[in-house]
Amino acid sequence: MVFYFPKIFVVVLFLELAQGPANAQFWQYSICSLNVSDGDFQSNLNNVLGNIGTKALSNSDYFNDTIGVKPSQVYGLIMCYADANRTSCNDCLSAPTALQITRKCPISKNAAFWGVNPDSCLIRYSNDTYFSVADSTVLWAVPNDSNFSNPELLNNTLETLFGRLITEASTSLNLLASGEENITATDKLYGLLQCTRDLNSTECSRCLGAFVAYLFEVYGTPVKPGLRLHGYSCFLRYEIYAFMPTDSSGGNKSYTTPIVTGGKKSHTTLIAAVAAGVATFLIITAFFIWFQRKWSQVDDIKSTSPLMEELQEITSLEFFIYDLTALRIATSNFSDNNNLGEGGFGAVYKGTLPNGQEVAVKRLSKSSTQGATEFKNEVDLLVRLGHNNLVQLMGCCISEHERILCYEYLPNGSLDKTLFATDDVKSEWLNWNNRYKIIKGICRGLFYLHEESPLKIIHRDLKASNILLDRNMNPKISDFGLARLFDREKTHTITANVAGTFGYIAPEYSIRGTFSAKSDTYSFGILVLEIVTGRKNSSFPGSRYMTGLTNFVWKYWSEGKVHELKDPTLEEECIEEVTRCVHIALLCLQVNPSNRPNMEAVAHMLSSSSIANLPPLPPPELIWGADTSMFDDNGDDYDDKYGVDLSAEYTIAAVQATHSSSF
Template sequence: MIAGVVLVILVCVAIVGVVASILVIIKIGTWYKKWRSTLRRTNVLKVEFQKFAASDFLIYDLAAIRKATDNFSDENKLGRGGFGQVFKGTLPDGQEIAVKRLSTGSTQGATEFRTEVELLVRLRHNNLVQLLGCCISKDERILCYEYQHNGSLDKILFGTDNIKCKDFEWSRRFRIIKGICRGLLYLHEESPLKIVHRDLKASNILLDRDMNPKIADFGLARLFDRDQTHTVTAHFAGTFGYIAPEYSIRGTFSAKSDTFSFGILLLEIVLGRKNSSFPGSEYMSGLINHVWKNWSEGNVVELKDPTLDQECIEEVKKCIHISLLCLQENPSNRPNMETVANMLNSTSIASLPPLPSPRFIWGADVPAFVDDENVVANLSREYSVVGVESAVDSFLSSFKRRP
């Protein structure tokens, strides 16, 4: 009897041992397969990016990046985005750099990493952030940029810790507006490539030591053929409040989608307020409703940032007028960035094209929405978009993960 019990126990122990051994072998095999895959992807990227290596684009060693950032210390952390974390670094020669470190295991970030390198190494403009190089090592994907001493526009424009920048007068804002416009014009028309940014917003505008704007974060950018007017995607990307209506509803985007985002950004700079601070802007732009209402009632003074002097009111009017032209529902009616640049350089508002009826301004006569059902109902009634319900459902679900 005892011998039988002992035998059963031994058999159970043997079975458990065999199962455990199999599980360990499977675990090791899975780890090895993942390691080989990561190594293969790393080697492929290294070979791909090595062709870009030159005096103005470097392949950095991971040890050098760790030393420059004090091993990615919290003291050197500049911020965090969808891609990963950004750190300030100082190279041995004293050069300051911004180090963007891809979140480990981020598939979306890996795609953005490749896109940003392949685009930015071919682009050079005073109003685009300059990519200095990259680092690829095992699971690490790192981008190194020129360091911008005044950080991002949103921190200065909207304030940090509820403390707003007091020295942000109109002349400086207007210069930033023109610089952003020049950067977009370069991307759309003047660069070796035709590029649509797709994520233009205040946090993606960096400011150098002299407060010159630099468009940053090209992870979502798309390359266009010179004669290509638009394209369609089933994968939505971007940030609430800045997205053009044709993109949010039908997945269609073009250079005119960037024009729409520029219109929102222009209003934020004039008003000194985030578009998300206006009721209804989670799904539709309450900012546009607010601006159009006050504009049509002649309350332009009420629109400008109260910290601005009264002397700038004419240029403020001009900028609001231009922004409303950029925010028209039909993308073909929006000006391109060359036209916007010319309008910004015009001497008076009288020389600008007339504004359209409010119904052609996206959101100008649309009430604030409070839930998803109202979004679909109002879109269906006001804009008669075919299949809008499924499109909006897809749109809303796609953006749950984005800030």
């Protein structure tokens, strides 16, 4: 008893404190963009949130307001959904509940929130005006996954009901309408359409029409027996049971249970007593669980708060903070059926957002060595970059014990899954045209990172599993957790912590910790050899200094037998381009970084035949075995030993020749 008494005491205390609407769990769904707010904006936001709920209570459960002057002006609105009961609506409209949303999106100038009971209300605010213009995007959906005996008849009834309700809602004073239609003699369909009241009739009709069209396009084969669609400007709901809690005045009120007359008074009293006892037990149990979860999250909140503060520096209208609940729904609670693969970071899942958009959801493993620094690093870099050959980061989630990254979904997965598959798979998906396109696309992506992007970035972990393929087999470089910003004025830098994947790491980086853009060039060379040969670098015995694949390729290259190197599934007609790619790869694998071409030079070489006079040097192990003196910072020992210095020849001027690039 001594052990449990303090817990029971705390639960009762929290039960009393949590009776009001300021329950931290009130807001279940949220969308926050990472454009950072300032002090003036926060002050204006607090004023808006503190006022609009009270004013909505006397304005049929809706109000919008504008406070401040640009750039710190706040546009806010609040609205109860017409199917919400009176208690839930009142809770939503209370100022303490409204002000809680600043905790969920503490840095955002654009955000929207939906209440949890279950769809009680919407709060939205922004620093840009959105009043009077409908946003018809479906943001999230809750379908009823049960079956209906006659879906075709249900479909026809839906068309009839919503065809009528669109007109009624868009022309009504409150921009909402509910109604019912008979499906059969015994079954009815009930529907509700609602717009935010900043819209005019035309905008409301346009938004509701888009929602109904979305319903039939996404959920119409066969149609579900119930569905809720939520957006910024519109709400749609239908069920095969009555769900509208209306009173005689048309306002919202709580659901009521019919009173059954008759029976003995003692029996009625017993039922009431038992019901009250069960309800009390469930409430105490629920808050006990809630308190335990909150207590266990204290340490995690401490660790994620600094991360959220650092993310305040990131600004992008295209980047979102996703709600954990929404991602659980999108991935079927991170179901194994949605698992796309595992990596050093953790598991990757396929998800489908309420608007139908597919995403790849990368969930940080709790045992992963990639912590907050790498997580922020990837977000910080990718949100500033944009290129057809880089994966697009759409947003992230930092909630409870979770750190999650959300990317565009690329249906053909990572390159290694196809490149090292069976011959039948490779023959179907990786003919030479596709392989050559992949090589050139990776080159374009690296060239962008090194030279064209606003920031010079060294990837440091280029490998087949970090190359993703879209529907048309176009490559996209992914996984920027180890990437580093690089001073354009420097030729190289040194780190004590070597990171990357053995076999792809340049020798000067592996041994001395020296890395540069030429380190990525080396990794690119290994990757090209894997693409050409169809064989894993790790399948060859190697050493700390040089990969076995490089020695294997050099042997056939030096003997003029490149045709024996290529993947047996490749056609013979591609031998000229295969030879060029092997030649370029060997240049990229030179032991002296200064002898490796930069990615601009590689791009031109891939698009011309201007490499005939640029012979590669043999892999160092074929000359000295494992002599590490060749890895001096400037690589002079190696050049002197071999009697040639080609560093001046590997510039873009040398490889352009008279050819114009089609790259």
